[in-house]
Every structure is written in structure tokens, then in C-alpha cells.
Amino acid sequence: MPANERKCDNCGREIEPGVIPYWVRLEIFASPEPPVIYPDDLFEDHQAKMAELIEQMEALGPEECEAQVYEAYKFVICPACRNYFHHHLRQRKKP
Numbered sequence: 001m002p003a004n005e006r007k008c009d010n011c012g013r014e015i016e017p018g019v020i021p022y023w024v025r026l027e028i029f030a031s032p033e034p035p036v037i038y039p040d041d042l043f044e045d046h047q048a049k050m051a052e053l054i055e056q057m058e059a060l061g062p063e064e065c066e067a068q069v070y071e072a073y074k075f076v077i078c079p080a081c082r083n084y085f086h087h088h089l090r091q092r093k094k095p
């Protein structure tokens with residue numbers, strides 16, 4: 001594909017020269033809200049719980065561990081896909 005040829009990351013159509021492409025940024029990250037702690041949690045074996053968490057993280061590997069905390073993507077989309085997302089997302093909950 002020539003350097004000046006762009007395709008929409010969503011529908012795959014070519015974005016013609018002179019047509020404005022749009023960027024979509026997607027971030028997925030762990031909620032910053034503190035976890036809810038119940039009275040029973042205070043009586044757990046915390047060392048055993050930590051050992052269990054470390055074991056789970058070792059099984060996941062560093063890339064998946066990092067991705068569970070934060071990951072970001074950037075997509076280039078065509079005007080038709082921009083309009084689709086605009087109409088379908090504007091009714092959704094906003095930040």
C-alpha cells in the first residue's frame with residue numbers, strides 16, 4: 001500500500017485523498033474507585049491472599065498484567081464510520 005493511501009481501520013474502505021480521516025482513541029484501564037471492603041475481609045489470611053495474587057500474576061505474564069491496568073489504542077476511521085459512531089454513541093453515557 002503506498003504511503004499516501006489510507007484505509008479505515010473499522011470498515012477497511014480506502015480513505016480518498018482530500019477526505020478528512022478521523023481518529024478514535026480507546027483507553028481501557030482499571031477503575032480508580034477504591035474497592036469495597038467488608039468486615040469479613042479484615043479477618044482473611046492476608047499473606048496467603050498475597051501469595052495467591054502473585055501466583056495468578058505469574059501465570060498471566062507481564063504483558064497481560066500491564067494490560068489489565070492500562071492499555072490504549074488509536075484507530076483511523078473514514079467519515080462514514082465516524083458518522084456511525086457519532087449517532088450510536090451520543091446517546092450513551094458520557095464521562
Ligand SMILES: [Zn+2]
Pocket residue numbers: 008009010011012013077078079080081082
Ligand atoms: Zn470506515
